[in-house]
Structures are given as C-alpha cells and as structure tokens.
Amino acid sequence: MAARYGSPLKRAFTFHIPLALMVGATLFPFYWMVVTSIRPDVELYNVKMNPFFTLHPTFKHFEDLFALTYFLRWAWNTLFIAVVSTAISLFCGLLAGYALARLQFRWAPPLGTMIFITYLVPPTLLFIPLGDVVKAFGIGDTPWAVILTYPTFLIPFCTWLLMGYFKTASRWPCPGSSPPGSSPSPCPGTSSSTPSSSSRHRSRRRSRSASSPSSSAAMSSTGAR
Secondary structure: OOOOOOOHHHHHHHHHHHHHHHHHHHHHHHHHHHHHHHOOHHHHOOOOOOOOOOOOOOOHHHHHHHHHOOHHHHHHHHHHHHHHHHHHHHHHHHHHHHHHHHOOOOOHHHHHHHHHHHHOOOHHHHHHHHHHHHHHHOOOOOOHHHHHHOHHHHHHHHHHHHHHHHHHOOOOOOOOOOOOOOOOOOOOOOOOOOOOHHHHHHHHHHHHHHHHHHHHHHHHHHHHO
C-alpha cells in the first residue's frame, strides 16, 4: 500500500501549490512572448490596455518579419555557424582529450592544465589578434569569420571536459579485449580481477588433492572397526 504523507490539505500546501507556482513562473515568459507577438500595435503602445491577453489577435508581425527582413537568411547563417563550429571544436577536443587522458606521456598533466588556463582567458582579449587573422584570410564579411573565431575558446573547453570523461570511462574496446557479456579479456598492461578458467580449474584440483588424505584415513579407520 502506498504511503500517505499527511492530510490532503497538508499535501496541497507543501507540494501541489508550490509545484503549481513553480510551473506557472517557468511557463509565464513563454506565454508573454506568444501574447506579445499576436497583439496589434495599438494595444502594444497603449499602457491602459491589459498586457496579459488580447481580444484582437493578429499575425501581421509575423508577415512583416518574413516579408520585410532577411530572417530566414539570418536563421540559416546562425544554424550553419553553430553546427560547423561545434563539429570542429568537438572533433579537435575529442582527439586532444583522449591523448591527454589515455596516452601517458611526460607532459600530459601540465599540458592539460595549460589548456584549461587558455579557456579562462577572456574572449575580448582575442578580438584584436583574431581581427588581423580574419583580415589576412579575407573572410571578414562571411560566416567563416565567426566559424574561425568560436573554436578558439570552444576547443579548450571541450578538451577539458573530454579529458575528465576519458579518465573515468571504461577502457573497452581495446586491442585483444572482448565485448561486454563474453569472457573477460583485459587490455594490455592492465590486470583483471576475474580469475580465468584455467586458474579456477587448478584451484579445484588443489582442493580435491587436499581433501583426499582425510577421506582415505576415514575409510581405513572404518575398516579397522
């Protein structure tokens, strides 16, 4: 039977009412954006009108947005820049994070710390040198100017996060290892805590040989009686 926590009135004041207030506060900005987008200009500029609803909804604002501006072009540029910048940063951060976390070379820990310190550099300090780079490549009025700029602080961040992931993630698959669900086969250079079949067989033989003298002694004493 499900446990009951207090009376219905207590549950209402301690759970249902706070939950409703939290959901309402979270969804109110979205409601405000929808109502504002469909209100006519007369109601928007009249402070005496009720700002929480409208009796004369209109879609003129959306028509002006798509007809009088380059909104679709701007949205496409934003999507293109975000996807390409994320792909470049994730690819470079994946390679760097795996190398710094799994390949135990001499300068791996200091290099990881230096990459994290690079991420802490304010982006505003990079605007002047990156402006010269963008001007040298001749891509100042193209999306590639932003695509070249974003990875400068995205790659250190991705590298730092993926270093922590690879340090804690399982080392399967590796050369000579077996997939999950099959017999264990550790990676080279690591030890497995699960005993192999041959070691289990040898332990059984030892236990049998240790128990055989006691059983023979019991049989001889029984014959003597």
